[in-house]
Amino acid sequence: MKPTKDQLLWMYENMVLSRRFEEAIEKVYMEGKTPAFNMANGPIPGEMHLSNGQEPCAVGVCVHLTDEDIVTATHRPHHQAIAKGVDLRGMTAEIFGKSTGLSGGRGGHMHIFDADVNFSCSGIIGESCGPACGAALSRKMQGKPGVAVAFLGEGAANQGAFHEALNLAGVWKLPVVFVIEDNSWGISVPKSEATAVERNDVRAAGYGMPGHHIPGNDPEAIFDIAGQAIERARAGEGPTLIEIETYRLAGHFMGDAEQYRPEGEKDALFEKDPIPKMRARLLADGTATEAELDKIETAAGEKVEDAIGYARDSAPARDEDALTAVFV
Amino acid sequence: MLDQQTNERRLTIARAMAEAMAQEMRRDPSVFVMGEDIGPFGGIFGNTRGLIDEFGKDRVRDTPISETGFISAAVGAAMDGMRPVVELMFVDFFGVCFDAIYNQMAKNTYFSGGNSSVPMVLMTSTGGGYSDAGQHSQCLYGTFAHLPGMKVVSPSNAYDAKGLMTAAIREDNPVVYMYHKGLQGMGWLGTEPGATVHTPEEDYVVEIGKAKVVREGSDVTLVGLAMGVHNALKAADKLAEDGVSAEVVDLVSLVPLDRETVRASVAKTGRLIVVDEDYHSYGVTGEIIATVCEHDIGKLKAAPARVAFPDVPIPYARNMEQFCLPNADKIVAAYRAMQKAEG
Ligand SMILES: Cc1ncc(C[n+]2csc(CCOP(=O)(O)OP(=O)(O)O)c2C)c(N)n1
Numbered sequence: 001m002k003p004t005k006d007q008l009l010w011m012y013e014n015m016v017l018s019r020r021f022e023e024a025i026e027k028v029y030m031e032g033k034t035p036a037f038n039m040a041n042g043p044i045p046g047e048m049h050l051s052n053g054q055e056p057c058a059v060g061v062c063v064h065l066t067d068e069d070i071v072t073a074t075h076r077p078h079h080q081a082i083a084k085g086v087d088l089r090g091m092t093a094e095i096f097g098k099s100t101g102l103s104g105g106r107g108g109h110m111h112i113f114d115a116d117v118n119f120s121c122s123g124i125i126g127e128s129c130g131p132a133c134g135a136a137l138s139r140k141m142q143g144k145p146g147v148a149v150a151f152l153g154e155g156a157a158n159q160g161a162f163h164e165a166l167n168l169a170g171v172w173k174l175p176v177v178f179v180i181e182d183n184s185w186g187i188s189v190p191k192s193e194a195t196a197v198e199r200n201d202v203r204a205a206g207y208g209m210p211g212h213h214i215p216g217n218d219p220e221a222i223f224d225i226a227g228q229a230i231e232r233a234r235a236g237e238g239p240t241l242i243e244i245e246t247y248r249l250a251g252h253f254m255g256d257a258e259q260y261r262p263e264g265e266k267d268a269l270f271e272k273d274p275i276p277k278m279r280a281r282l283l284a285d286g287t288a289t290e291a292e293l294d295k296i297e298t299a300a301g302e303k304v305e306d307a308i309g310y311a312r313d314s315a316p317a318r319d320e321d322a323l324t325a326v327f328v
Numbered sequence: 329m330l331d332q333q334t335n336e337r338r339l340t341i342a343r344a345m346a347e348a349m350a351q352e353m354r355r356d357p358s359v360f361v362m363g364e365d366i367g368p369f370g371g372i373f374g375n376t377r378g379l380i381d382e383f384g385k386d387r388v389r390d391t392p393i394s395e396t397g398f399i400s401a402a403v404g405a406a407m408d409g410m411r412p413v414v415e416l417m418f419v420d421f422f423g424v425c426f427d428a429i430y431n432q433m434a435k436n437t438y439f440s441g442g443n444s445s446v447p448m449v450l451m452t453s454t455g456g457g458y459s460d461a462g463q464h465s466q467c468l469y470g471t472f473a474h475l476p477g478m479k480v481v482s483p484s485n486a487y488d489a490k491g492l493m494t495a496a497i498r499e500d501n502p503v504v505y506m507y508h509k510g511l512q513g514m515g516w517l518g519t520e521p522g523a524t525v526h527t528p529e530e531d532y533v534v535e536i537g538k539a540k541v542v543r544e545g546s547d548v549t550l551v552g553l554a555m556g557v558h559n560a561l562k563a564a565d566k567l568a569e570d571g572v573s574a575e576v577v578d579l580v581s582l583v584p585l586d587r588e589t590v591r592a593s594v595a596k597t598g599r600l601i602v603v604d605e606d607y608h609s610y611g612v613t614g615e616i617i618a619t620v621c622e623h624d625i626g627k628l629k630a631a632p633a634r635v636a637f638p639d640v641p642i643p644y645a646r647n648m649e650q651f652c653l654p655n656a657d658k659i660v661a662a663y664r665a666m667q668k669a670e671g
Contacts (some may be wrong), residue, residue, distance in 0.1 A: 038458075040518040045459035045646050097459070097645030108461040108644030123463040124421065125393050158392035161424065186393055188369035194392040255516050260368055322648035326640050 001227035003220060007063055008287055009296065011219050014062075015055040015275055017300040018079040021088070022050050024304050025078070025095065029254055037255050043312070044095055046108055051079040053217070053249035056274045057181045058083035060222025060244075061149055064230045070135040070148040072128040073121035075110045080121075080151050086114040092307040098314040105317030106325060118146075126159025128152050129178065133165050136174040136233075147175040147233040154243070155186025157200045163207075166241065170207035175233035177226070178241045183248035188260040204241035211241045217274050247272060339527040340513020342374035344486035345451070348493035349376065349413060351531045353383055356411060359497055362389035362398055363415025363451075372417055373453050373512045395425035399450065403432045406448040411497060416452040419506060420463050422471070433502045434477030448503075449496045454482070455508040455555055455605055458517055459649060462641035469553070469604065470611030472504050473582040479536055480582040482506040484557035485525045486513075488580060491534025499536065508554040508605075520558050537584035541593060545575035548663055549593040551616050552603035553579040556654065559635075560603050563659035572663065582612065587619045591627075594620050598629035601662050603654050608636040630670050633662040 003011065025044065032042030039045060051058075054076070062071070062083035073080040081091055087102065094101030095109045102114055110123035118135070122128060132150035139146040156162055157180055169176045180200050184191045197203065204211025210232075212225045222244055229240035247269045251258045258266070282288040339347065353359045360383075361376060367390040370377030380388040391398040395416060402412040416422060422429065429450065436446050456465025473480045479501055483489035489507065496503035511523035542557060543564055550560035557578045564574035575593050579586065594600050600620055602613040613634035620632065635654045643649050 037516050038518045039460075039516050040458035040646070046644065047460055047464065094644075097648070101645075105645030105648055106462075106641075106643045108459065110463065111461055111644070123461070124424065126424065155393045158394045158397075159424065160394070160396045186364075187372070188365045188367075189390045189392075193390060317643075317645040317648050319647055319651035322643045322645075322652050323638060323640055 001224045003063070003223045005287055007223070008282060009292070011059040011063055011223070012278055012282060012293070013296045013300065014059045014083045015219070015278065016297050017303060018055045018058065018082045019052055019275055020300045020304045021082060021307070022052050022078055024308050026050065026254065028308065039255065045097075048109060048254040049076040049252065050250040050254065051076045053247040053269065053273065054181050054183060055079045056217050056219040056222055057151070057179060057244045057246050060219045061177070061179055061226040063223060064227050065147070065149065067117045068146045070118040070132065070146060072132045072135070072148065072150045073112070073119065074128055074151055074153060074156070075121070075123040075125070076153070077110070077112050077121040081112050081114070081119055084119045085117045086112060086119050087116070088303060088307045089310045090114065092311040093314050096311040096314070097317055098311055099317045099321070100310070100314040101317070104321055104325070106322070126152065126156040126161035128156075129162050129165030132176050132178070133168050133174055136169070136176040137172065139175060145234070147177065147230055149177045149179055151179050151181060153186065154180055154182035154184065154191050154200060155189070155194060157203065158194060166203070166207040166209070166239070169239035170209050173236070173238035175236065176239045177229045177233055178239065179226070180241070180243040181246050182243050183246050185248060185252070187252045200243040201241060209239045209241055212243070214242065214244045217244070217246045217272065219274065219278055249273065336526040337529060338524055339486040339490070340374070340519070340524050341483060341486045341489040341507060342371070342377065342512045342514060344490035344527050345375040345493050345507065346377050346379060348490045348497070348531070350379060350382060352494060352497040353379070353387060358409060359411045359413065360387040360389065361413045361415070362391050362402065364391055364393060364417050366390060366415055371415065373507070373509060374514055375451070375507065375512070376415070395421060396428055399425050399428040400432060402448050403428060403436065403446055406446045406502070407436065407444050411447050413449040413451060413497060416450060418464050419452040419454045419468050420466050422452075422468065430475045434475055437501065438477060445500045446502045447500045449493070449505050450502065451505040451507065453509050454506045455510050456642050456649060457510050457653060459644055459646050461644035465642040465649070467604070467606040469506065469582055469606045470615075472506070473612070477502070478583065479503045480506065481536055481580060482508065482554040482582065483580065484511065484554050484578050485523045486527045487525050488534050490527050491532050492536065492580070494531055495533040495536050498533065503536065506554070510555055511558075520555065522558050522561065534580070537581045537586060539580055539586035539589040540578045541575060541589065542578045543574070543576040545573040545597065547573045547597055548599040548601060549575045549577060549590070549597045550601050550603060550659060551577045551579060551590055553582065553612070555605055556603040559654055559656050559659060562656035566656055566660050567663060585615070585619070590616060590619055591623055595624070595627050598627060599666060600628065600632040601659060601666070602632070602634045603659060604634065604636040605654055606637060608634065608639050611636065630666045633666055635659050635662050
């Protein structure tokens with residue numbers, strides 16, 4: 001499958017938007033956390049998992065989805081949320097713990113829920129898989145269109161939940177696609193020391209579904225394979241497992257000293273940064289002009305600035321609201 | 329860290345835990361440690377730092393993110409002559425592996441009629457206060473203590489942390505060792521300084537199942553564990569400013585529960601406030617109050633009170649979470665309300 005110009009530009013736009021968003025979040029996150037780094041301080045407290053470097057996985061998959069399709073995401077959800085069209089202002093305000101946040105400040109960065117675009121996530125590793133199966137089953141039972149995509153990390157592919165969900169999807173032929181973002185690290189543990197097989201796509205065979213491996217963190221290659229998998233799911237032909245080789249340019253969470261990384265790894269990864277790479281490609285093959293791409297980048301910056309401003313200016317969550325919304 | 333004035337060696341809980349594990353690993357080749365990021369990383373909360381350098385990858389095993397697999401494996405290894413110390417990184421993650429814990433680790437001794445034992449330690453971090461939201465901030469003390477077959481401990485300071493870890497490793501029964509993140513001595517979690525205390529270098533045990541009176545008083549008994557003890561001590565300071573003498577009991581262990589120490593204290597003070605960062609209902613606070621009431625309700629001069637986390641998932645927003653967490657002021661307010669009710 002080949003992307004149209006519009007699709008290519010959409011992917012680029014959302015990659016840039018996600019990157020600018022995280023650059024802004026990173027800056028705000030550090031407010032109040034220097035010189036002593038204490039997670040509890042600053043306008044954005046708690047853990048912060050950035051997804052920079054992994055943007056191609058989100059855009060190459062979500063470009064094929066509509067608001068009605070379902071995405072279940074992870075503890076590292078920003079790029080996935082942005083590509084799925086989650087309300088940026090609401091998400092930013094949620095990360096700031098404000099009353100105007102998607103969940104009124106109750107969830108935070110690991111618990112982004114936007115029902116309008118069928119997006120949810122969990123901070124428990126592997127827990128994106130089961131809910132995606134259930135949503136896919138629900139669509140099937142209701143006779144409604146739609147596919148579900150579960151994002152997960154390569155570390156999550158060693159959880160029982162992953163294997164149980166894949167079997168369920170396989171035996172019930174559910175319209176679901178499992179997308180593993182293999183950034184080769186589960187916090188400090190390398191894939192090679194945690195996973196019995198070199199590539200997770202081979203595990204698909206155990207659950208009666210096709211498996212694909214996509215090297216190179218390449219948005220167009222992801223577009224192609226993900227497009228086929230989603231088409232297959234829409235046609236009622238069942239689930240697919242995809243593993244994408246990608247790169248985590250940041251630490252596991254902010255504050256991670258990353259001493260476990262081999263020397264030089266980070267520099268090498270930054271050289272493969274997918275955003276400048278895609279920009280160069282779009283220009284080189286004449287898909288877009290400098291002016292077009294500059295415009296996209298400027299617009300992304302403005303959108304982020306607007307969202308951060310909105311979040312900053314919003315009223316804080318009300319203390320007493322902590323006690324509401326336990327039940328509907 | 330050497331205290332300048334007293335020349336005493338002071339350790340954080342993180343270091344105290346690691347030191348106890350190292351000493352036991354030197355003494356007993358059947359002791360090994362496994363869990364996520366406990367190798368070169370040294371544990372997310374610093375409690376296994378240095379172990380891999382001394383004992384190597386065979387005895388200090390980084391695991392895949394497969395809690396059901398490796399905690400069940402610890403059960404099997406423990407029943408076959410090893411003494412695993414296994415880490416569940418955050419207690420909140422018990423959801424993916426609870427069968428291994430309560431249907432196997434906790435019950436196999438009983439099922440075997442006492443012919444098999446499961447000498448393992450399950451260490452796990454608890455607690456919030458740094459806005460890590462509802463899947464990374466719980467305590468769940470009551471959840472674990474409720475189920476028979478496992479001992480449950482939770483230190484409030486480094487001295488107890490070391491002695492309890494040593495005791496837990498030597499114990500022939502499974503021990504759930506719950507350490508509070510806010511007491512670990514990790515600056516990035518905003519640590520409570522009162523947890524970093526004198527800790528002897530030589531090995532020693534702190535008895536599992538024995539509570540401690542950590543501050544003597546005569547007007548009211550404040551009972552807590554882990555972070556709750558520090559909140560209670562701060563409340564006792566505030567109450568003392570108004571001439572109220574509060575006694576503070578550190579439970580140290582939840583199973584076995586030292587009911588005698590609690591009852592003796594309340595017999596003396598006549599008033600009871602229980603502090604718990606776990607949820608309000610069906611938990612430690614209710615158990616402690618029942619322990620006193622069912623024994624001799626006549627000892628109480630006022631209805632007992634509890635200061636616990638309300639029955640809601642832990643919210644992310646800093647102000648919301650702080651609104652829900654127990655603290656010294658809430659304990660003082662509970663005492664004031666008690667006084668008012670007494671008239
Ligand atoms: C059940 C469970 N176990 C452990 C963790 C702690 N944890 C958070 S992220 C993480 C690593 C996840 O690795 P991977 O799935 O590859 O995703 P990545 O962080 O690389 O995006 C771990 C172990 C958790 N959140 N949930």
